[in-house]
Amino acid sequence: xxxxxxxxxxxxxxxxxxxxxxxxxxxxxxxxxxxxxxxxxxxxxxxxxxxxxxxxxxxxxxxxxxxxxxxxxxxxxxxxxxxxxxxxxxxxxxxxxxxxxxxxxxxxxxxxxxx
Amino acid sequence: xxxxxxxxxxxxxxxxxxxxxxxxxxxxxxxxxxxxxxxxxxxxxxxxxxxxxxxxxxxxxxxxxxxxxxxxxxxxxxxxxxxxxxxxxxxxxxxxxxxxxxxxxxxxxxxxxx
Numbered sequence: 001x002x003x004x005x006x007x008x009x010x011x012x013x014x015x016x017x018x019x020x021x022x023x024x025x026x027x028x029x030x031x032x033x034x035x036x037x038x039x040x041x042x043x044x045x046x047x048x049x050x051x052x053x054x055x056x057x058x059x060x061x062x063x064x065x066x067x068x069x070x071x072x073x074x075x076x077x078x079x080x081x082x083x084x085x086x087x088x089x090x091x092x093x094x095x096x097x098x099x100x101x102x103x104x105x106x107x108x109x110x111x112x113x114x115x
Numbered sequence: 116x117x118x119x120x121x122x123x124x125x126x127x128x129x130x131x132x133x134x135x136x137x138x139x140x141x142x143x144x145x146x147x148x149x150x151x152x153x154x155x156x157x158x159x160x161x162x163x164x165x166x167x168x169x170x171x172x173x174x175x176x177x178x179x180x181x182x183x184x185x186x187x188x189x190x191x192x193x194x195x196x197x198x199x200x201x202x203x204x205x206x207x208x209x210x211x212x213x214x215x216x217x218x219x220x221x222x223x224x225x226x227x228x229x
Contacts, residue, residue: 043220051215105157
């Protein structure tokens, strides 16, 4: 069965500092990996996803993530945090066309930006 | 395009009452999903549909029923609400199957069961 672990339910960074949100996954087949963001009182929207090809994936708002198969990780980074990045971030995995295609979400990481 | 819309936005129920949550999408998506979001638990899939007239159980289906009579609509029903069903409910849709498809989410329905 597929699963996702997000280390750190709350992360605080200063404005302008590096953002690093950690995600590790478990999957019995090659995974598809996603990061979604949820702003207060809104639904989730896709930040970026990895399906195949280049392991460094760039998304919206300056975020990127790197798929590392050997580490079963898909950490999300942004070089310089902005106040507007304050939100909850969810990592998710699906097993692609050969396995369970449904998304399994992590428990989320709430990002706070300190002025 | 409105994308994915949900009705109502907020509702308070008493234990034992019933209600239906409506999800509508105008993107001609085949797949639709209902999730619930609870603090510290992320999103959990309740039911999903792979096309008009089809439904299937997700991770936490007990106490809920669904229907997909029209391609653009996906209804979630609570026949006899319980306090454990207090949650935020999200509907989502995606164009095709294949695991790599992006899911598009509605704004959510906040439900409080007293």
